[in-house]
Amino acid sequence: MSTQDTIESLRQKGFRITNIRRKLIEIFSTGKKPLSVQELIEKLAKSDITANKTTIYREVYFLLEQDILVEIDFGDRKKRYESAESEHHHHIICLKCSKVQDIHLESDLSEDQKKIEQETNFTITNHTLEFFGLCNTCHTTP
Amino acid sequence: MSTQDTIESLRQKGFRITNIRRKLIEIFSTGKKPLSVQELIEKLAKSDITANKTTIYREVYFLLEQDILVEIDFGDRKKRYESAESEHHHHIICLKCSKVQDIHLESDLSEDQKKIEQETNFTITNHTLEFFGLCNTCHTTP
DNA sequence: TTGAAACCGCAACTAAGTTGCATTAATATG
DNA sequence: CATATTAATGCAACTTAGTTGCGGTTTCAA
Numbered sequence: 001m002s003t004q005d006t007i008e009s010l011r012q013k014g015f016r017i018t019n020i021r022r023k024l025i026e027i028f029s030t031g032k033k034p035l036s037v038q039e040l041i042e043k044l045a046k047s048d049i050t051a052n053k054t055t056i057y058r059e060v061y062f063l064l065e066q067d068i069l070v071e072i073d074f075g076d077r078k079k080r081y082e083s084a085e086s087e088h089h090h091h092i093i094c095l096k097c098s099k100v101q102d103i104h105l106e107s108d109l110s111e112d113q114k115k116i117e118q119e120t121n122f123t124i125t126n127h128t129l130e131f132f133g134l135c136n137t138c139h140t141t142p
Numbered sequence: 143m144s145t146q147d148t149i150e151s152l153r154q155k156g157f158r159i160t161n162i163r164r165k166l167i168e169i170f171s172t173g174k175k176p177l178s179v180q181e182l183i184e185k186l187a188k189s190d191i192t193a194n195k196t197t198i199y200r201e202v203y204f205l206l207e208q209d210i211l212v213e214i215d216f217g218d219r220k221k222r223y224e225s226a227e228s229e230h231h232h233h234i235i236c237l238k239c240s241k242v243q244d245i246h247l248e249s250d251l252s253e254d255q256k257k258i259e260q261e262t263n264f265t266i267t268n269h270t271l272e273f274f275g276l277c278n279t280c281h282t283t284p
Numbered sequence: 285t286t287g288a289a290a291c292c293g294c295a296a297c298t299a300a301g302t303t304g305c306a307t308t309a310a311t312a313t314g
Numbered sequence: 315c316a317t318a319t320t321a322a323t324g325c326a327a328c329t330t331a332g333t334t335g336c337g338g339t340t341t342c343a344a
Contacts, residue, residue, distance in 0.1 A: 016290055016341045037331080052293045057332065059291090073217040075270060077300075078331060092264050103258050107249040113273070116245050121278035122234050128217060129271045131255070136263035158310045158321055179300080194324045199301065201322090219331075220300060 001085065003029045006068060015062075020044065020051050024059060025068065033100055034072045034080035034091070073128055074100075092131040096138035103131065143227065145171045148210060157204075162186065162193050166201060167210065175242055176214045176222035176233070215270055216242075234273040238280035245273065 001009070003026050007017055015021075027035070027043055035043070037056050044051050060081055063069040072080045074093050089102050113124050143151070145168050149159055157163075169177070169185055177185070179198050186193050202223055205211040214222045216235050231244050255266050 011342095014290090018291065018341075020292085053331090054294080054333080055292055073215065075215040077219055079217075092258060092262055092266065094264065095267065101262050101264070103262065106254050106257060107251060109249060112248050115248060116234060116273060117275075120234055120243050120245065122236065122243070122273070122275045123281050124234065124273050124275035125237065126275075127271065127273045129269065131258060131264070131266050131269045133259075133264045133266035133268075139265050153311095156311095156321090160310075160322065162323085195300090196302080196325080197323055204322095 010066065019049055020055060020059060021062075023047055023049055024056075024063065028063075028069060028081070028083045029085075031082075032086075032102070034074075034082040036078050036080050038078075040081075072130075074130060075132075090129045090131065092133060094135035094138055095132050096134055099135045099138075101135075105129070152208065161191055162197060162201060163204075165189055165191055166198075166205065170205075170211060170223070170225045171227075173224075174244070176216075176224040178220045178222050180220070182223075214272075216272060217274075232271045232273065234275060236277035236280055237274050238276055241277045241280075243277075247271070 006025050006029070007022060010021075011017055023044055024040065027040070037053060037060060040056050040060070041051055041053060044056075060069065064071060064081075067084050069081045070084045072082060072091070074080060074091070086102075087104075089104050092101050092103050093099070109127065109129075113127070116122065117124055148167050148171070149164060152163075153159055165186055166182065169182070179195060179202060182198050182202070183193055183195060186198075202211065206213060206223075209226050211223045212226045214224060214233065216222060216233075228244075229246075231246050234243050234245055235241070251269065251271075255269070258264065259266055
């Protein structure tokens with residue numbers, strides 16, 4: 001869905017299109033790197049949009065509810081967000097410089113998932129899978 | 143390794159065996175549920191050992207360094223810890239009641255890992271994989 | 285143009301985790 | 315057993331991510 005379509009769809013549902021909301025949708029439609037709330041505020045600032053962190057937390061929550069974003073956890077006590085559009089993938093994160101790269105798994109976890117549901121009686125809604133290590137640069141230059 | 147062996151091994155390395163340290167090692171050797179720092183403090187209190195949170199943070203860090211514990215991340219902004227002894231496994235967490243159950247994956251991610259290392263030039267040190275959903279109880283009783 | 289309500293910002297708060305520094309206690313050695 | 319060394323501890327103050335209440339502002343349909 002294009003940025004414009006996303007916006008139109010929200011408008012149809014009765015939500016308002018504010019500068020902040022429009023810009024956020026634009027940022028996520030073009031960006032590939034998962035972004036934290038702090039990073040979003042800084043990105044907005046570069047477009048001369050000042051936004052309070054409370055607003056961004058609320059906006060991100062809204063976009064999650066609308067299935068426009070997905071939440072990602074790198075285990076460093078802050079959430080990151082990226083477009084829900086991109087096909088399901090995982091990440092590898094450099095423990096030193098925090099560089100992030102998308103990866104696509106060969107293994108298909110859906111079989112495991114089915115089996116786990118049967119064995120545990122849980123209904124699985126999602127999973128997290130992230131790899132950690134050192135990137136080429138950080139590995140070779142200590 | 144038994145609790146006693148672990149303690150002996152630490153003593154050999156020149157570390158001291160305090161009440162807190164001994165009890166923590168005991169807790170992790172018997173418990174199966176990943177525990178947060180707060181939960182550890184409460185568990186110690188039940189054995190009449192009062193411990194400052196700073197101490198527990200430091201102690202947990204120490205035990206991680208000694209490869210006695212591993213850190214687990216459920217994405218709720220607090221770390222949990224469990225014995226490093228148990229064979230590599232993952233968890234499924236109920237989003238409602240926080241119940242945790244161990245799971246063992248059928249898929250072998252080591253092949254993926256190798257491939258990812260080749261493709262990205264990262265050196266992978268670890269990964270996280272957790273499943274989230276609703277347990278039987280929480281699923282049926284809304 | 286205007287009013288309802290969606291959205292926003294501020295201030296004050298919570299909770300997890302960290303740091304500096306002074307004190308306490310485990311253990312090796314005599 | 316006495317005691318010196320230093321690992322371990324506790325306290326207070328701090329940091330950072332995220333949350334809440336509430337009054338003010340802006341969007342947008344009618």
